[in-house]
Amino acid sequence: MPTGLPASGDPAARARVELPRLPAAGPLYRRALLNAVPGLGGRRGETVPAVELAVSGVPVDPERLADYDRVCGFRLADRLPATFPHVMGFPLALRLITAPEFPIPLTAVVHVGNRITVRRPVTVTDRLDFTTWAENLRPHDRGRQVDVVLVGSVGGEEVWRGVSTYLGRQRTPDGGERRDHGERPPPPAVTARWPVTLRVGTDYARVSGDHNPIHTSRLGARLLGFPRPIAHGMWSKARCLAALESRLPDAYTVDVAFKLPVPLPGAVAFSATPLDSGWDFSLHDRRGRPHLVGTIR
Numbered sequence: 001m002p003t004g005l006p007a008s009g010d011p012a013a014r015a016r017v018e019l020p021r022l023p024a025a026g027p028l029y030r031r032a033l034l035n036a037v038p039g040l041g042g043r044r045g046e047t048v049p050a051v052e053l054a055v056s057g058v059p060v061d062p063e064r065l066a067d068y069d070r071v072c073g074f075r076l077a078d079r080l081p082a083t084f085p086h087v088m089g090f091p092l093a094l095r096l097i098t099a100p101e102f103p104i105p106l107t108a109v110v111h112v113g114n115r116i117t118v119r120r121p122v123t124v125t126d127r128l129d130f131t132t133w134a135e136n137l138r139p140h141d142r143g144r145q146v147d148v149v150l151v152g153s154v155g156g157e158e159v160w161r162g163v164s165t166y167l168g169r170q171r172t173p174d175g176g177e178r179r180d181h182g183e184r185p186p187p188p189a190v191t192a193r194w195p196v197t198l199r200v201g202t203d204y205a206r207v208s209g210d211h212n213p214i215h216t217s218r219l220g221a222r223l224l225g226f227p228r229p230i231a232h233g234m235w236s237k238a239r240c241l242a243a244l245e246s247r248l249p250d251a252y253t254v255d256v257a258f259k260l261p262v263p264l265p266g267a268v269a270f271s272a273t274p275l276d277s278g279w280d281f282s283l284h285d286r287r288g289r290p291h292l293v294g295t296i297r
Contacts, residue, residue: 014133019055022130023095025209032098032106048134048146049101053092056129060088065124068207071200072235073242080122081245082254083238085152085160086114087208089130093150093164096132103137103146104168106212107224111233112145113165115255120159128152128160143168187288188271188280192243196231198265204235215264230261236268236292240281243270248296252278256294260285 065084066076074081098106122128129152136147145167152160201215210232213220221229237256241248262268262283268291272281283291 013050014052015050016052016054016131019053019092019095022055022058022089022091025091025094025211028091028094028098029106029211046103048103048137049096049099051096052131052133053096054129054131055092057127058088058130059127060124062124064207071203071207072238074238074245078124080124080126081238082116082118082160082241082248082252083234085122085128086116086150086162086164086234087210088128089132089150089152089162090209092130093132093148096134097148097166102134104144104166108143108168110167110169111164111258112167113255113257114234114237115163115253117161117253118159119157119161119251121250122152122154122159126154126159128154140167184289187269187284187290188273188282190269190284191272192270194239194268194270196262196264196266196268198229200231200235201229201264204232208232208234210234226261226263229264231264231266233258233292236262236283237294240270240272240283240292240294244272244279244281244296247274247279252296254294254296256292258292259290262291 060080065080068074068084068087069076069081072081072083094106096102097104097109130150131153132148132150134146134148136145138145145165148164148166150162150164151158205211205216212232214224214226215221215229215232218228221227233256236258237254240256241254262285266285268283268285270281270283272279278296280295282293285291
């Protein structure tokens with residue numbers, strides 16, 4: 001497949017490109033680092049690539065699933081956690097994000113939100129057809145945001161959909177993330193407290209394929225403005241779902257906003273509130289500041 005992708009803001013203009021297999025993540029990360037070098041990366045697109053990438057018949061690796069369950073706190077089972085298709089299809093989305101025409105370079109990407117809809121249970125015997133595209137490029141007070149959609153289907157039926165919102169941040173004068181120092185409501189009552197070890201970054205990178213050095217390397221984190229590695233946002237989401245998995249229905253939508261990063265090592269407080277329509281949940285630090293805020297409906 002050519003390196004370049006056509007660009008357009010018109011969804012009707014998207015071309016469908018079928019790949020023979022999921023891309024390998026390693027070369028994509030190397031391409032992203034090369035594109036970050038001044039003068040070598042080319043000009044970023046002003047629209048999203050006018051393409052949807054697809055790959056068919058992706059099997060579930062039972063050993064990887066079991067390892068993922070352990071790292072994220074799920075019970076070992078044949079049913080996939082809602083967050084597992086995200087890691088299965090992540091290399092396809094990464095291929096899209098690391099294209100030179102993608103409007104935000106991978107090295108500047110911050111994952112600020114993720115919404116997953118499970119339409120029916122997905123099991124270890126299912127073979128998933130994945131499709132991904134980008135949409136809704138829009139301004140933000142810290143840069144630009146874009147949504148990357150990843151859809152999983154079985155036998156022509158959509159069974160799973162994930163929408164990841166990425167922010168292309170602009171650095172503040174101190175080189176870090178801007179903090180919101182406004183008044184916050186008090187955090188909800190704590191349901192559980194969890195230690196988050198340094199290994200969370202490397203273990204989740206191994207089972208997810210997301211080897212962004214901001215999560216696995218102190219030097220990589222410092223280069224991107226953080227004093228130490230931070231946990232993957234999708235690990236935080238998965239850990240929350242694992243705490244509620246025995247109370248989840250067969251079909252639901254789980255939507256989270258990622259707030260302050262979780263430094264490694266560290267500790268978090270988990271809060272979950274049952275509602276007639278589902279759950280509200282969150283992760284906070286010791287000072288009550290939110291790392292993640294989410295809903296299940």
